[in-house]
Amino acid sequence: MEPILYLQVQKRNFVEYVRVVFSYYQKFSFAKVDFSLLLLYLFQNPFRIAKKFLLQRGEQDVYLYGETPLTTMEQIATDCAIKKQDTVFELGCGRGRCCFWLNAFVGCDVVGIEYVPLFIERAKKIKNLFNVQGLEFRDADMLETSFEGATFFYLYGTCYDTEFIEKLIEKFQKCPAGTKIVTVSYTLSEYCDDTIFTLVKQFPAGFTWGQADIYLQILN
Numbered sequence: 476m477e478p479i480l481y482l483q484v485q486k487r488n489f490v491e492y493v494r495v496v497f498s499y500y501q502k503f504s505f506a507k508v509d510f511s512l513l514l515l516y517l518f519q520n521p522f523r524i525a526k527k528f529l530l531q532r533g534e535q536d537v538y539l540y541g542e543t544p545l546t547t548m549e550q551i552a553t554d555c556a557i558k559k560q561d562t563v564f565e566l567g568c569g570r571g572r573c574c575f576w577l578n579a580f581v582g583c584d585v586v587g588i589e590y591v592p593l594f595i596e597r598a599k600k601i602k603n604l605f606n607v608q609g610l611e612f613r614d615a616d617m618l619e620t621s622f623e624g625a626t627f628f629y630l631y632g633t634c635y636d637t638e639f640i641e642k643l644i645e646k647f648q649k650c651p652a653g654t655k656i657v658t659v660s661y662t663l664s665e666y667c668d669d670t671i672f673t674l675v676k677q678f679p680a681g682f683t684w685g686q687a688d689i690y691l692q693i694l695n
Contacts, residue, residue, distance in 0.1 A: 487683045491544045499545065504605070505579040512570060512601045521570055521594070528591045540569065540591075543631050547680045548573045549580070554678055555657055555691045557581050557627055564588060564625040566617045566643075567632055571598035574610060584609045586625070588617050618642050622649070628656040633687070640666045647694060654694040662690045671695060 500506035516524075525540035543551075557563060559582040568574050568587030571594065578585045587610075589595050595614040602610055613620055618639070622628075628647070635643075644667050647656060656663065656672070659680075663672050676691040 491546060491683070495545050498549075499576070499580070502579060505575065508575050508579070508601055508605050508607065509572065511604065512572060512575065512597070515597045515601075516570065524593055525569075525591055528593070541631060541633070541682070541684075542569050543573050543629075544682065545572060545576050547682065548576055550678075550680055551629070551657060551689060552577065552581055554676065554689070555627075555655065557583060559583050561627045562586065562624050563627045563629060564622060566628060566630045568594075568598075568612070570594050571601075571612060573629070574598070574612070575601070575607065578607060578610045582609075583627075584611075586611045586613065588613045588615055588620055590614065590616050618646065622646060625650060626654060628654070630657065631659045633660045637666060644671070650694055652694055656692045656694065658690050658692070660687045663692055 495509070499509070521542070522540050551557075557577070561581075562584045563577055563581075564586045565574055565577075566588055568589045569591075571587045571589070574585045574587040575598075577583055587595075587598065589598075589612070592614050595612045598612045601607075602612065630643075632640075640663070644663055647654070647663070648671065659682075662674055664674065671694070672692040673695055674690060674692050676689075678689055679686050680689045
């Protein structure tokens with residue numbers, strides 16, 4: 476990463492964390508969970524953990540990891556009307572911060588799916604330590620795990636190739652009509668027949684690397 480870009484990202488991360496503290500740490504139950512989770516990565520950068528894992532797997536693209544800022548997750552939850560009655564599947568949940576946030580502030584059931592084992596191991600450790608209910612973490616490939624019970628999917632995967640997204644769409648099609656899916660930077664209809672999904676909303680949101688468009692789609 477270019478030095479200037481690195482500094483910009485670090486600055487945005489710092490500003491984001493300050494906003495998180497002032498916006499969400501007033502809820503002490505979440506503050507304990509989030510701060511404890513972050514402590515586990517104090518000396519191990521999650522981006523490096525993901526890169527090491529992908530190198531060991533022989534992946535060509537070892538820079539697939541990215542995180543959704545919690546303030547952006549709040550915007551998505553609000554603009555896409557995620558409700559307490561929903562069961563949200565986060566596909567590629569990383570450390571699980573958004574899963575914990577959704578569970579704490581929306582009150583919905585959440586399933587976080589991630590294939591970097593260390594992320595899931597640590598997320599489960601925090602979940603069990605604080606006895607968080609309505610939250611599940613799976614060390615699994617999103618193309619292979621069950622989507623049963625999901626009413627809402629969040630996919631922050633901007634670097635997946637066409638073949639992967641097409642396979643994921645095949646899995647989505649087995650879900651009930653009306654299932655909602657949020658993607659970042661692209662619509663699913665770019666990879667399939669445009670009658671499969673209906674685009675209901677598009678809006679910009681901020682990430683540490685810049686802005687991106689968020690797309691809410693409903694399975695027909």
